[in-house]
Amino acid sequence: MVDRNEQGLNEKEFLQSYDAGKYEKPSVTADVLLFTMDSIQSDNYKKNDKKVLKVLLIKRRNHPYINSWAIPGGFVDGNETIREAALRELKEETNIDHVYLEQLYTYGQIDRDPRMRVISTSYMALVDKTNLKPKAGDDAKDVAWFEILKETIIEPVIIETENEVIRTETIKITLSHEDLDLDISATLLITETLIGKNIHRVVDVLEQVNLAFDHGKIIDMALDRLKNKLEYTQIAFNLVPEYFTLTELQNVYQVILGKEEKPAGFRRKIKDMVIETSKMQSSKGHRPAKLYTYNKFWHLT
Amino acid sequence: MVDRNEQGLNEKEFLQSYDAGKYEKPSVTADVLLFTMDSIQSDNYKKNDKKVLKVLLIKRRNHPYINSWAIPGGFVDGNETIREAALRELKEETNIDHVYLEQLYTYGQIDRDPRMRVISTSYMALVDKTNLKPKAGDDAKDVAWFEILKETIIEPVIIETENEVIRTETIKITLSHEDLDLDISATLLITETLIGKNIHRVVDVLEQVNLAFDHGKIIDMALDRLKNKLEYTQIAFNLVPEYFTLTELQNVYQVILGKEEKPAGFRRKIKDMVIETSKMQSSKGHRPAKLYTYNKFWHLT
DNA sequence: GGAATAGTGTCTTTAAGACAGTATCGA
């Protein structure tokens, strides 16, 4: 027996008569938040380089937000998945294979883009900058790594009423580049409302300078996810070279999580995830450090 | 100075001339995985009810997958966000306010739907079934709660080569209903490949019985997320009534995480999240239990 | 030698796990 619907059509007849264009459709894009760690060289021969977290942005050459900076991304093509679109985007910016790529969140505010309805799925990618070969034909003026600084502008305020608790906080994300004379920033109002048993978090963009669309909000959410995942996965190893010192690795954690750790405790915590090698890193005016590599079989325990 | 693009247009001129229809666009839907805990009454007056995890499915009345069961969902309308579409869908299935609703993942496989390209953003919702008033006009034949059973069909196999580790496992998700004489199941092949420093997880649908689209895969991923979030957030409280016993709460954890816990340890772990009340639960042939309620200020510590 | 970082041993404090024992109900 063939299943027929209420109009008496079987599946083949239904599909032939189906009008795919009868609903209004949004455009869908894939945006890639490409993060890396970078070193700021120290002038003191004894001191280690300072490590900072950076994100890749591109300069928009067309409206809307012409000349502002944006997270790299583009429309999802009819013959590719969203992930493939993100990978394609990533390929244009890096030359590395096996880049870590993870879906983060899908943004669907109605007026995100003044051109039309655009729904955007964001991905997070992590790369080790020391492996990045600069691409031929790269126009430094249009693609650049920006150091990320996140600071609190207005300290958290908690308002408790009979049935509700509301916590508001204003933060500012500043994106800076050592060579470009440029101010990029986003000021965000974070409102956490306790409704019933759950906290509902809403992020509003109060002000954005030289940053396109709702990308300040997207960067903020990506930073939160990066923080979270760092604590219970091994993704930090995507941000260091194949051979690294434990201090380097510790710096990745400290910069992203924003808190100091004692060397003894840190080493104890990650000892099963790394393998000691006989290589050494020297050249600085202090005791040279052993180089370690990632223990890829760590999961199987 | 007005910013002009390479065609010499300012933003207003650009937007007026922009052809929003020039790219092929997918349809976007919001799917809601509505979970709840249910009790299976015991025939022994002394024993507590058995608790099970259930998910809400609807029966499809049209092609494709006519007469199969599906996760409730629908197209995102032009004047609503994706979340609003999910809430609208949820409103049709429950009457509760403040339902916990969280975005999970966006699925963009090209052939997910035989009608056309459909990109689907899934949300997870948690409700306490004892609060659910059955909706007027609800057709029990078309909407039903299904008990979830996840089992391993083929035990994990790990293949190690020089540079790669591949782990495969076949699982089966069975969805059952006490009254309906119905088999709903999905058999899934899970392949985890260690590429570089990261594990890439791919879920393939081997077989689906009476289940529409790629919904077996979506249910599986939702279960994983539910498990994860249970361990480091307070979402479990959405699955119990306002007043609950600690054993009830413990059951929520045990059923979803699939492992036993010692009462002493469990109570110690959650003691700051709950508030003891003077209420008691009796009626069973054993010592009555104290009723507790959620400590909504637990976060602020 | 001195500044700076690398690395380790041990003590203390907390948290997690195990286990035994008491309490209280309904038939």
Add this chain to the structure above:
DNA sequence: TCGATACTGTCTTAAAGACACTATTCC
């Protein structure tokens, strides 16, 4: 009284944090 579940106290083990100390390099 018995079967079943509700709870609590304490001992053990493991993890996290604090701190002191030694090691090694380049200028």
